[in-house]
Amino acid sequence: MATGRKVAVIEGSEEKAIAYWKANIRLIFILLVIWALVSYVAGIILAQPLSTINVGRVPLSFWFAHQGSIITFVILIFVYAKLMDKIDNEFDVHE
């Protein structure tokens, strides 16, 4: 049962746990900013002005809305997984 489960405290100190969580939050924040930029900003908020610029033979905002955002999303998740591997090792919390 969940109640009474032992806490997986990091070897060392509580400060280390806090620092690990901070590093994670910082990374999440940066990646979510990019996530919002390619979808909500480039594909919706700036859709009108960006439709005058072309990428290939389609307007830039159309490209972000129909293709570029999706490609970026995939990259963001793999980048997160890779960087978290590094952070996990650094703080010695990996499995």
Place this chain on the structure above:
Amino acid sequence: MDAQTWTYILVILTFGLYIYIGYASRVKDTKGFYVAGQGVPAIANGAATAADWMSAASFISMAGLISVLGFDGSIYLMGWTGGYVLLALLLAPYLRKFGKYTVPDFVGDRYYSKTARGVAAIAAVFVSLTYVAGQMRGVGVVFSRFLGLDITWGVVLGMVIVAFFAVLGGMKGITWTQVAQYIVLIIAYLIPAIAIAVILTGNPIPQLSLVFSDITTKLNQIQVDLGFQEYTQPFANRAPIDVFMITVALMIGTAGLPHVIVRFYTVPNVRAARYSAGWALLFIALLYTTAPAVAVFARYNLLNTLHGARIVSTEEVAGRTILNLQDAQGRSIDWATSWQRTGLISFTDENGQISMQANAAGKTFAHATIDNDIIVLSTPEVARLPAFVIALVAAGGLAAALSTASGLLLVISSAFSHDIYYRLINPNASEQLRLLVGRIVIFLGVIAAGYFGINPPGFVAEVVAFAFGLAAASFFPIIVLGIFDKRANDKGAIAGMLAGLIFTMFMILMMQSVKIFGTAEPLMGPFFGITAQGIGTIGAILNFAVALIVSRATAAPPQDIQDLVESVRIPRGAGSATAH
């Protein structure tokens, strides 16, 4: 061989494969039944998640919807993929570390409340049941259109197959059949798309031909000539605020859907959960970046082939006037004739010709009606591809519908048998009894889904789209708070969930009253420019706000719960943490 014979061959082959996999991965314990023994590799879980996620709607309807909406079709493209970023960064790794069986499990344990668990279980059942009915309907529709089988028998056949591998194999059987179903559906989607890309643009990669060929420019020109807005013109069909809110609702709804979340409980550890989300989205993106290309190709083909087509003869079939057409090169357009017979497209005779001119508002055709669903289903015929490819599309549509249906049925089964029966009603139930209850419920779920598939309430399609709004307004906020806000407590979660659910449900019922209650006018118009599809965003914000405020106003969670939150944040120990 004709398309029908090929369809029989492919359907029998693929169904045989699913049955074999289901039998080979039958399970003996509840851990296997609910979470596939937590031994699914990250890539396999990615493929299973992709099949689980991509429903009959993604496979059959989405490209058609996009081709009608043009630029604004981005609500589905971004909305149904962006949620995976949220899932990977905010939910999946921590829920895997928590490591129980269901979404209500997390809600119930984290908020140390039977009420919270009960509300979550009921919400999970409601969301999944509305969604699964649409899948069964999809199975019936594919059978009836491609094999001329009665819809009822098509649904029954689909039920038998799903019942077999889901009851026997539980999550393990479902997972491995979903991997096979992903392979079938993606091949079925890509082959016609590649063929049509070659025909129209000479470039075999649909994603590249969309961007680098002149097809979009040509389509824009035709659209304008016929009185429509340019295809790439933003907000021609929906207001910017609505596009924004619908995209948010679909993203957080995706991240909050129980049948998607629960897939991340099946991997061996936290690291695998992160990578698995990446693989899932990569597999999904393969279809989701092909769809906008298919949408453009199909729209171009449709307008180009049909506008100005000559009517050579007419016939009366079952009260419908069918027009036999000839294109500019004098070839007869057979697919138009066969789809007119199904009633999914119809034209009026404009001086012996077909006109694809826009109506006065520039939104729909003035002299023709075209059902969105035929865009994908008719693509092989429009491009004059061999009969084999047509059969492949049928098998792909079935794979998409069955894989999603089985994932949803498992959520329904686990919510009843694990959360409601075992955790709330009979905590002393033995392992065997719980497994038996799980199997019985999944079987009953199949029957219920089949019943609604055969006798769909008129508003099923409406309700399915709003399953997202409800998932967004109920699960997403309190799970995120449960992980990131240690101060969030039981009262905050229950109040937040109820506020989000009740608000969203009420607004959808009011705005969709014409279809749901049969009122003459909607009881409520758009809410500050936001339509029913986007209202889940407001529900989610409400949920967050209420949960935060109520949590701060009441007692902090007990120490052991705060310790639980600490432990969920640290990857190490995911394997042992699941010991019951």
